[in-house]
Amino acid sequence: MFMQRELVYTGLSYYARVCGLTLRELNNLEVFLLAGGLASSFMSISVDVYLLSGKSASMEVEADASVESLKHRAQSELKVARCAQLLKSSGEVLDGAKTVTQAKLRTGDLLTLHVNQVQLKAVRKGCEWAAFAALLGDGSVATWGDAVFGGDGSAVQDRLHDVQQIQASHGAFAAMLADGSVVTWGDADCGGDSSAVQEQLRDVQQIQASTSAFAAILRDGSVVGWGDARSGGDSTAVQDQLRDVQQIQASFNAFAAILVDGSVVTWGEAGCGGDSSAVQEQLRDVQQIQASTSAFAAILRDGSVVTWGDGDYGGDSTAVQDQLRDVQQIQASYNAFAAILGDGSVVTWGHARSGGDCSAVQEQLRDVQQIQASGSAFAAILVDGSVVTWGDAGCGGNSGAVQDQLRDVQQIQASYMAFAAIRGDGSVVTWGSAAHGGDSSAVQEQLRDVQQIQASYMAFAAIRGDGSVVTWGDGDYGGDSSAVQVFFVGLLNWKMMIPVKDYFEYVSMIKSVNLQ
Structure with missing residues (x-):
């Protein structure tokens, strides 16, 4: 800091002589620069980056360096080769595109390098789990289950x-x-055979999936699709438009791609949002897209919202269009949407019973910080840590039985018909369908010092401060982890996720286990 101050003062002394500044004016200018003005261009800070295992590395980084470069340095120092995210101590994921200054990092900050070491994905056909695929820490894959649906790799x-x-x-x-190529297996009708496009699958950066198709973004911003054409597997009709694609979102049977210029290209089943022609002229400066099962909602740069797809699933927002201003965030249930505005209020639309009508709790929805959705209900965390719920009572839309416990809530997760909230003291409150994890009484004494919760379709997993895992809910959906507790030794993160695409067909489940 002393050297930095000398550099600033030396430069300013010359500037003061040339411009005739008084000593007082010179001192004021110096204070301004050292407080974060031009001097930031040659400032550096020191931070400590930790793996969840406790292994750490201290590093100095320039204020104008990108967070992405800091992450890569941390991965190198900690010898982490796999994909990772850099998190603040608050749990906020740092944006790699921002500079250290923009990310508001300071000397002494403690950061976490979060590594997903093992992934388990499953697909379900009818009423039985069909197949599983586990991504292991060494980059290999283990498969089991029904061979037709990917159980035999x-x-x-x-x-x-x-x-x-x-x-x-x-x-x-x-x-x-790692080389950007793609390997597929399983039911050909669901995208398990990519031979027709294999030569095109090079430099792949991201893959998105609908129920029966895949879409891959390549490094040059183009897109390659395969699988069932009715689910978006055939993008030839819009292929010439798919240039400079930044991200892709998927509904049940359609895809929506945001281009670098903020425009949107859609394909797949028209009734699921695959045809956006009716609103195409409005889709400009799009920043983010959210999807219900059969509709899309796009937030524009000016905070307005454009919707399309099945009107019964939230594709028609005309009834609330005048209210959709300064929208900050959108969450979706199975067939409804909820938007948080800049003033902390909430606007909803879509199927009323699934949370599309929040009129019964509208007066309570003030200073909303975040919203979580189950299949047919929403739960909002307010700035004071209280919670407001609405939608289908059977899916957690009625939290009356635990309302007095919902205080100092920090985070909420949802299964298909239940919610689980982490409070500031590390305890957990659950409500909704008992069969879907809404009743945690059997493990309540174990739910202490909980740091994170993730959910599957009918179960929850809580990660405690000591790295142990507590699960509850339907055993077939991960609610009973007794058979695999041996794998949780040293476990510090277990993530399960199921995007709900239909009441009876559940697309995917992911469990990411960090064993670093």
Whole structure:
């Protein structure tokens, strides 16, 4: 800091002589610069980066360096080769595109390098789990279950090396390798056969899945699709438009791509949002897209919202369009949307019973910080840590039985028909369908010092401060972890996720286990 001050003062002394500044004016200018003005261009800070295992590295970084470069340095120092995220001590994921200054990092900050070491993905057909694929820490993949739906990966096993990510459709898997190529297996009708586009699958950066198709973004911003054409597997009709694609979102049977200029290209089943022609002229400066099962909602740069798809699933927001101003965030249930405005109020639309009508609690929805959704209900955390719920009572839309316990809530997760909230003291409150994890009484004494919760379709998993895991809910959906507790030794993060696409067909489940 002393050297930095000398550099600033030396430069300013010359500037003061040339411009005739008084000593007082010079001192004021120096204070301004050292407080974060031009001097920031040559400032540096020192931070400590930790793995969840406790292993750490101290590093100095320039204020104008990108967070992404800091992450790469941390990965190198800590010898982490796999994909990772850099988190603040608050749990906020740092944006790699921002500079250290923009991310508001300071000397002495403690950061966490979060590494997803093992992924387990599953697909379900009818009423039975069909197949599983596990991405192991060494980049290999293990599969089991129904061979037709991806349970037998032997035909591609010799190609499954250095796998970075696995994505699942309704009945197939797609693995993205470190070299940017893709390996697929499972039901051909669900995207398990990518041979027709294999030569095009190079430099893949991201894969998204609908129920029966996949879409991959390449490094040059183009898109390659495969699988069932009715689910978006055939993008030839819009292929010439798919340039400079930044991100893709998927509904049940359609895809929506945001381009670098903020425009949107859609394809797939028209009734699920695959046809956006009716609102195409409005889709400008799009920042973010959210999807219900059969509709999309896009937030524009000016905070307004454009919707399309099935009106019964939230694709028609005309009834509340005048209220959709200064929108900050959108959350979706199975067939409804909820938007948080800049003033902390909430606007909803879509199927009333699924949370599309919040009129009964509208007066309570003030200073809303975040919203979580189950299949047919919403739960909002207010700035004071209290919670407001609405929607289908059977899906957690009525929290009356535990309302007095919902204080100092920090985070909420949802299964399909239940919610689980972490309070400031590390305890957990649950409500909704008992069969879906809404009743945690059997493990309540174990739910202490909980740091994070993740959910599957009918169960929850809580990660405690000591790295242990507590699960509850339906055993077939991860609610009973007794058979695999041996794998939780040293476990510090277990993530399960199921995007609900239909009441009876559940697309994918992900469990990410960090064993660093």
